[in-house]
Amino acid sequence: MKTIATFCRVCEPSCGLVAQVEDNIVQRLQPDRNHPVSQGFACHKGVNYLAIHQDPDRLDYPLQREGSRQPGEGQWHQQDWDSAIAAVGDQLAQIRDQYGADAIGGYIGNPTAFNALGSQGIGEFFMGIGSRRIFNSGTQDCSNKFAAGEAVFGTSTLHPLPDIDNTDCLLIFGENPKVSHMSFISIADPMAKIRAACQRGARVFYINPRRIESASPKTGEVIQILPDTDFYLMAALLHEIDALGRFNQAVLRDHSNHVDELREVIAPYSADSVADVVGLSAGDIRALADTFSAAKRASVHMSTGVNMGRQGTLCYWLLQMLSFVTGNLDREGGNFYSEGFYPAAKAGRARPDDSLFFSTRYGELRHIRGALPSNLLPDMILDDDNPV
Ligand code: SF4
Incomplete structure (x- = not known):
């Protein structure tokens, strides 16, 4: 063995x-x-x-169907890889010649996205055939982060993560780490880290519409808000932190642009004005703003629950602002970006043509990280004029 x-x-x-x-x-x-x-x-x-x-239904070799395409009819024959690839290539070439490159669409799921050569190869393949109809699972639950990353940092792949090992206060919006293992953060056992943080005295708050499984006396508490109201709570936290005079002046002086515009955005959202909207008392919102901004080192994270809401992109922007204006961006115990094993931020640099919106029969669209919204794929397959 x-x-x-x-x-x-x-x-x-x-x-x-x-x-x-x-x-x-x-x-x-x-x-x-x-x-x-x-x-x-x-x-x-x-x-x-x-x-x-070991699943007996696992497909380990190509199968080619012959005869009827009706369910239960037709025959499947095992093929060798070279013949299968040649047959698929021939058919794709015919489709492209007859209907144009956009008649060929592709969907990239997570196992391919996490396969270094696979994701690279698929991008090259579609670039080679000239189709812009690529869809991926990211557009179903995290495109907002890519779009906001581009807007704030100039790259869709720069995502400062909470330094759970060293933080004193951690806000987790729309995420249930015990079940999901947290996204983007790439920690094998985040609950162990959160438990250890709480044990050394860090405060952990899960901002969530549910009383989630992650919360316990040893792992932090839930602040239960009304669904899809995270934007208003984040804006109110910023509003109240500013009112407390806790925007970090040195950080703003050395690193900020457009802070007046940020203040304009958050101006209407005091704790009093959003309390009914988010389902918390104004006092509780002010207390959270106080705890977060008074912490020596504070960090923040959000995931699917917010990403898939109506204002996911705006929320991810405000999340970066919570970290930035309190002086917690890019520091130990706050949120920081780790280069990892390859320069991912460079790879995600915003390409000007990608961020352009264009008119379609489905409304104004843009590519995000090269992909179109996957929820439109069925419509594009059934499209009468120009189907995938
Ligand atoms: S947490 Fe680890 S073991 Fe579980 S699915 Fe992800 S990579 Fe695999």
Whole structure:
């Protein structure tokens, strides 16, 4: 039996796994205790990956259908890869010649997005055939972060993350880490980090419409707001922090542009004016603003619950502003950007033609990180004039 170090590619942390292999067949898959980052952690998806690998329905080779396309009819025949790729290539070339490149669309899901060569290869492929009809799972739950990242930092892939190990106060909007493992943050076991932070005295608040599983006496408390009202709470927090005189003057002097415009935006949203909208008392909102801005080191994060709301992009902008004006952006215990293993921020640099809106029968659209909104893919497939 050979032991081979590998990793789980289902989501961002890429937790270390150890495979035991005999006669070229994986017999066991376990968390890798010696992995320097995940340190023996893998969630239920990672440890059960062997069941997917061994699933009898798993497709390990190309199948070609012949005869009727009706369900239950027609015949499937195994093909070798070279013939299958040649056949698909021929058909795509015919479609492109007859209907144009945009008749070919593509959807990129998470396992491909987290596959370094796969995501690169698909982008090149679509660029090569000239189609701009690419869709991805990111447009279903996090395009707002890419768009706001572009607007604030000039790149869709710069996302300052909370330094949970060193923070004294952490606000988590629209996210349930115990269930989701937090997105974008790439920590294998975020609840362990949150628990450790609370143990050394950090305050953790989950701003959420539900009493979520992550909250407990050892892991922080829920501040229960009305659904999809995060923008108003964030704006009120900024408003009240400013009223307390706690915008960090040195940071603003050295690093800010357009602070007057930010103040104009938050001016109408005092704690009193948003209290009924968000479902909290004005006193509770002011107390949260006080706790966050008085903390020596404070950090903030948001995820799907806010991303998929009506004002996800604005919220992500205000989230950066909460971190920035309190002097917590790009510092230990606050939110910072880690370069990781390749210069991701450079790769996501805003391309001028990508941010242009254009008119379509579905309304004004733009590409975000090269992709169109995936919720429109079915309509574009069924489109009478110019279908995918
Ligand atoms: S958190 Fe779970 S799904 Fe994500 S990489 Fe780790 S084991 Fe895989």
